[in-house]
Amino acid sequence: MGHVIGIDLGTTYSAMAYINAEGKSEIIPNIEGERITPSVVLFEDDNIVVGSYAKSVAVSEAERVVQFIKRRIGSDYRILQNGRDNTPEDISALILKKLKQDAESFLNTTIRDVVVTVPAYFDDKRRIATKTAGEIAGLNVLRIINEPTAAALEFSASREVRNKTILVYDLGGGTFDITIMKVNGKDVDVVATGGDHELGGKDIDECLISYFQAEFKKATGVDPLTVLAGQQELQSKAEETKKKLSSASSARVALNVEGRQAAFKVTQSQFEELIDEIVLRTEMNIELVLEETGLTAPDIDDILLVGGSTRIPLVSKMLTRLFGKEPLRSVNPDEVVAQGAAILANTIAIESGQASPTANTALPTISDVCAHSLGVISLNDFGVPENSTIISKNSKIPRQASQIYGTIRDNQSTVDIEILQGDAKDPDDCVKLGKARLENLPPSPAQSSVEITFSYDADSILQVTGVFVPTGQSVKTKIEVQGTMSPEATQRSRREIQNLNVE
Known part of the structure; x- marks a missing residue:
């Protein structure tokens, strides 16, 4: 089996990890030296570029760039690029191929066996489609694991956890999950899950973009979003401002679109007013899951934050108000999911006899639930x-x-x-x-x-x-949920994508 790795295939960013010689999970940087890779694909004439460069030209080269594809996985959506009709699985496979190549470069070995994470609230069609994307990329997907469960695996591996009820609040770039689980040592017992696969950091960016658009029009009389340069400028400044306001009380914004300028300040209170509805939607999901389980806020021992958008202060304020305690900040919300996936990948390798446990290895057990009826x-x-x-x-x-x-x-x-x-x-x-x-x-x-x-x-x-x-007459059938691609289409895509130059 060789090296096995865990992959967090995210809406906006992806990450990968492995278990090092000391038995600890470790992030694998991409070839550019970054610990997370933008899930953005640029179709050039002869090459396909995945990552930061593709993200930087996402507006100026909008017709050749595909992003946020995770929101389309498992659907019949199609993207025509370079004369080829691409499925969401194909686009996801290009991202996975880039990650595979970079992991092979870092670990100096061939990578085939992986565990890939998905939002807990994904239905089976989306899960199978994610597995298909791995197959197209030349990977053997050992298991699909829920992102909050993966986060709990890393959390329990890095500290002593005894008989705790943990709520995982996972606000990623494009999806939101809420999962309640009982953790005892290395045993993770999922109690309930809920969420919204159409809610995430992308929606927060769009709130800021709308505000910037109004401020720019007020200052110049011109709508900046009518030109590509303006779209790119506002998108870039929205992400930059969101990150600044995750640690500062205010952020200065200077917009420059085709020679017209606007400068203004965004305070933390203004930002919170803009995104209050989004955070409220996540709170409503929490209350729904608590109601479904019969649990109340005092029953929750710890709150674990996952996803870059959880750095926004309003998220912590809401959770502290709701549960009477501050959420934990002991894990990296961008990396913890990939690390947990690596732990499961290593566990599968050990159980199959393809890897040897280190002296301190304690294999986890996972008990999960149906995400949908x-x-x-x-x-x-x-x-x-x-x-x-x-x-x-x-x-x-x-x-x-x-x-x-x-x-x-x-x-x-x-x-x-x-x-x-x-x-x-x-x-x-x-x-x-x-x-x-x-x-x-x-x-x-x-x-x-x-x-x-x-x-x-x-x-x-x-x-x-x-x-x-x-x-007593009976009929039996076995339903193995299929994605949107037939086995023949999957193999055809695999052959074609293996011949594409991805960098």
């Missing part, structure tokens, strides 16, 4: 199709559960079982995973019993059994 389409009392849950959100994995349904008319000869993943009542707002059918049923009255059993495991494999109770 699993169910079937049934008719309610008004004859309207709805999502009927069989395995509830936040159920422990592995999990088996059954539900009894009735046929809808006399002498019904077939029963179609349509399988869903999601928490909404409307089936159209859920992910459709597959179908199973009971056939050749004998004549029987309406409401004859049909028992449906789900068995779901940590590898996102769902076994579905349907039994027509009066006769």
